[in-house]
Amino acid sequence: MQTFTYVIKDELGIHARPAGLLVKEAKQFTSTITLECGGKKAPAKGLMGVMGMAVKQGNEVTVTVEGEDEEAAAAAMKAFFEANL
Amino acid sequence: MFDFFKKKEKEYDDVIYAPLKGEAIESASVNDPTFAEEMLGKGMAIKPAEGKVYAPFDGTVAMVFDTKHAVSLVSDKGTEVLIHVGLDTVMLKGEHYTAHVESGAIVKKGDLLLEFDMEAIAAAGYDTVTPVVVCNADDYKDVIRTTGKQVEPGDVVMELEK
Secondary structure: OEEEEEEOOOOOOOOOHHHHHHHHOOOOOOOEEEEEEOOOEEEEHHHHHHHHHOOOOOOOEEEEEOOOHHHHHHHHHHHHHHHHO | HHHHHHHHHHEEEEEEEOOOOEEEHHHOOOOHHHHHHHOOOOOEEEEEEOEEOOOOEEEEEEEEOOOEOOOOOOOOOEEEEEOOOOOOOOOOOOOEEEEOOOOOOOEOOOOOOEEEEEHHHHHHOOOOOEEEEEHHHOOOEEEOOOEEEOOOOOOEEEEEEE
8 A cells, every 4th residue: 555645735726627637647547546635535536526525725635545556556646746736 | 200209219327408508519619628628528518698507407416616616416317417617717716606506415407506697707808618527427338419509408418328
């Protein structure tokens, strides 16, 4: 299992477009990727769940990755957060 | 003629009704790659003729964005839909939008969900075109869309087949 946390810097948080990009990124991997923020949890591969978390600027998101390609997936997700959020 | 009757008889797994009055257009005509390339899922869009958004089916409001520019719903049959009023309108931070429902609300097809001031949003420099997207389109084999015509709330705009 791989895990990391990231504090959202984007002023608008995870709204529709970044949520879509995040899901697209997550779907490239077979690992189970879970987002957790402020007591809410959602699988990173479901757009509705990711949007439903309503992650805002300044929120800390914990990303947990578990599966065969977890190392690559965690690295890619981390890079995604840093580049987009 | 016979084909017409056949089509009428066909039972779809779910049906999405127009959430707004306006011109139904293809996603590809939307001036935002997020929707034009259907990154969030298959769908279509409506160029609003009126600043009112209605429930596209019987279901539950999954989320009303804090900024009230978008609402997501899940139909009683499990279809997840995002209605995104205008492009880049997250930037308006709720201005010119009024929400009439909250996350978790049970709605019936045709219930008023949001109101928005079309003129003010356009005057602020935003395109009011409203993509209607099936977020779990991967669960369906086919999404049949009706575009290229004027629609009224309640007209069929998408039919889904598993």
